[in-house]
Amino acid sequence: MRLRAGFLVVYGMLFLLPASGFAQEAVSLSPDTTVDLSGTIVAGQEVVSDDQAGTISEISLGPVPESSDVDGYHRTPSGSDLFSLDTGAELAGATTVTAADVIRFDGATATLEYDASAEGIPAGVIVDAITALESGNLLLSFDTTVHLGDGLTVGDEDLVRFEGSGIYTLFFDGSEQNVPEGLDLDGAAYRSEDDRLFLSFDGNGSLGEVNFSDEDILQFDRATSTFSTFYDGSALHAGWAGADLVAVAITAPEPRTPAQLASVIATLVWLAGRRSRVAGRRG
Secondary structure (H helix, E strand, O other): OOHHHHHHHHHHHHHHHHHOOOOOOEEEEEOOOEEOOOOOOEEOOEEEOOOOOEEEEEEOOOOOOOOOOOEEEEEEOOOEEEEEOOEEEEOOOOOOEEEOEEEEEOOOOOOEEEEEEEEOOOOOOOOOEEEEEEOOOEEEEOOOOOHHHHEEEEEOOOOEEEOOOOOEEEEEEEOOEEEEOOOEEEEEEEEEOOOOEEEEEEEOOEOOOOEEOOEEEEEEEEOOOOEEEOOHHHHOOHHHHOOOOEEEEOOOOOOOOHHHHHHHHHHHHHHHHHHHHHHHHHO
């Protein structure tokens, strides 16, 4: 009896801890071509959430043209979706965008969030990775070398912070972190809680002792400048073979609900009372 009660108490305490300590974060992503993710067919203009436990869920971005692929994605704290396309397109509501623009979709309407030409981005450049800081500043990566204001030149392996009014600063320097030459950073997410980036590249390579492919996501600890594997695409879904993972976003597991926590607390209280009564009878 004591062993069983002790087990339940320990289990209950573990249940009260944050869910993220026991479950993997869900990954939002898009492929560069149609793929079969363990039975779910995903096209290049779609974004899905992979909980890394076998469930793939669609994320609606409204009517994205079939002629365009999503190549950048970020979910805002307010619940809106930011995304970019690999070609120019006209969206519902006659919103015309280029391949360097960032679009906001609020669940009903698509609007222009980032006007690349107005912010100094040359014609022909593609934004192919999007994430953001808590401040709301966008973090962007481009498909080619770009010369920005104040003498800043960034490569396709870099991530820049857009601070507004054409002002950019370097946030992730790919060459400084030994990203293999020729690789393009084409997926990025940022987690402020522990100052980590989640990065995907358009080819295979290695960083330190970490080998990766274009369907993988690497975790980069900005404090220690170290990489580790976060999402092994081919290990989770054989259909990733021959496809490139792009448009990365990370979602923490759902927290325990108040009802769940109340139930666990009530169970612990009942167990404690029962143990006290048993001990009293024995005494």
